[in-house]
Amino acid sequence: MSATIDQLVNREYQYGFSTDIESETLPPGLSEDTVRFISAKKQEPEWLLEWRLKAFRRWLTMTEPHWPNVTYEPIDYQSVSYYSEPKSTKPIGSLDEIDPKLLEMYSKLGISLNEQKRLSGVAVDAVFDSVSVGTTFREELAKEGIIFCSFGEAVREHPDLVKQYLGSVVPYSDNYFAALNSAVFSDGSFCYIPKGVRCPLELSTYFRINQSNTGQFERTLIVADEGSYVSYLEGCTAPKRDTNQLHAAVVEIIALDNATVKYSTVQNWYAGDENGLGGIYNFVTKRGKAMTNAKISWTQVETGSAITWKYPSVILQGDNSVGEFYSVAVASKMQQADTGTKMIHIGRNTKSNIVSKGISAMKGQNSYRGKVHILPKAEGARNYTQCDSMLVGNECGAHTFPYIEVQNNSAILEHEASTSKIGEDQIFYLKQRGLDAEQAVSMIVSGFCKEVFKELPMEFALEAQQLLGITLEGSVG
């Protein structure tokens, strides 16, 4: 049985191809000049350049955090290229002007930028290396007053909105990687849902790193005005390369009174090989701020990256606001994941719900790190945390680091945790009923992740389930 299992787990990374496309890439190195170059390239207003420079100067005074439960060789930030764009593509979002090679690449990834093929009602903003190469369904969305475009475009066309909200949830000084991102971010997505509008499509950003040796630093800003609703999806892949590549993104969500934002991620960056060679370093800051009666819900399925450092969080600012975090994190091969959430209860009767499913296989190390902070004025706050780990094999590890800080005695917090092991007996039971090893592992793991998968939009849930199957199949020895 072990033989089949090893074959399965070493299955090739499906998105590991690279696209041969001419790019204009900044030579490696990071200085104020780099920041100025990027800002000029994007024809940014003075205030934004100033903001970037402040971030850069702050970053210079900061040190890389080493509290996560991950180990890696020191990153040489001077050896990274901070900007790369495909030569033939105008950074203006017209789909007609997209290089056919790029379209072909996206269709190879299963992403259709062709509006005729109205892919299951999803509008896509496609980010290739440092720039957005196209956003679909813009006109249809514009009818509702919804703005969905690349970040660069938003800066040009909706500067007031950007200026008002940029850094309002994740200030440039927030942490080392957020500061770096604020200094050198190149593009990303922007989305604004007007008052009372329920966004009729799923909005989606698809990130693709293609160029070798480049970092990707995108920024997403989502503003849901009062009483609005939006569901946002994020997907990502990268070619297989022997060197580690840096990805340091920032996502900020603002949910104004009575608004609801659902943000779902299926993260499948290249994870490196079984000896730990290559793979993406994924250092991401994601945070939302929920005002009165607003709700922000993060759902993530993290299967890729060599290192994942990510804590999608919610500041429960307004009374009765709700924060949710549903997570499946897989660490297989030599992957290391340190992920979780922060729920910061400020308003009264605020509620948060955390469901974390960690799966460790082969030599993977998986850590859940979560913080629930109830501030003094958060009368009647509630949190429920459920944190389950599943081990596949004997060489992997699962760790949990829950932090709780309660400054109001009326708070009610519940915490449940479990660790289980996919056993030979479970697999045998299913095989005895006629299922093969692949189906068996896939069924057991899907069952384990069920509470998270049900939060995902339908197509995404299926994709996630398959992805998990591919990542894990056969890692039971």
Add this chain to the structure above:
Amino acid sequence: MLEIRDLHAAVDGTPILKGITLTVNAGEVHAVMGPNGSGKSTLAQVLAGHPAYEITSGEILYKGENLVEMEAEERAQQGVFLAFQYPVEIPGVSNAYFLRAAYNAKLKAAGKEEVDPMEFLDLVEEKLKLVDMDPAMLHRSVNAGFSGGEKKRNEILQMAVLDPTLAILDETDSGLDIDALRIVAGGVNALKRPDNAAIVVTHYQRLLNYIVPDQVHVLAGGRIVKSGGKELALELEARGYDWLLEAVA
């Protein structure tokens, strides 16, 4: 249907089965009895193809084919069914989904068309009656939080759905009250046909009041120390196993 010839099997290098020879014909029910630790479950697991058990010598023919060469799932698809002594829990996977996946795996292996959830529901509702099980159980996770008796009944439900050619029941009666026992036995009897067979492993003779075996075998120390008709079970009930063990020693 099943021919076991001088079967020796070991787990972690420890020999457990030490020469089992047994023939089961279509239409027959065989009871395997014996004290704890005598190797009954080992025999059942070996027949089902558990990878932890190593067959060190001997052979097993099933419908004339070498069973030992077949993967566990292939045996299942070919009609070998094991009702486990300790059924495993699969949290988050609904019983209905699991049952249908198993049913379809068997159909697919036979080159037949798979059934959709609606068709399957019709089929399974029939079978639920057979084991007197609440349909709500279909929507609970496989065996998760089931009582001992519910787990055993669930095994019989699976058996009824999969309609095996060779069913092996490993102490399905243990831990059942008399009503449940009757239901389980009723289910087994209802599935009995001239073209299938069952091996019923049991520790107690009381199950054999409901399932009448053609032959009874007593397993001790990894060997069959005595075989006989159904009256052997009654004798064991009256006299225990000691007289047999002494005779062998």
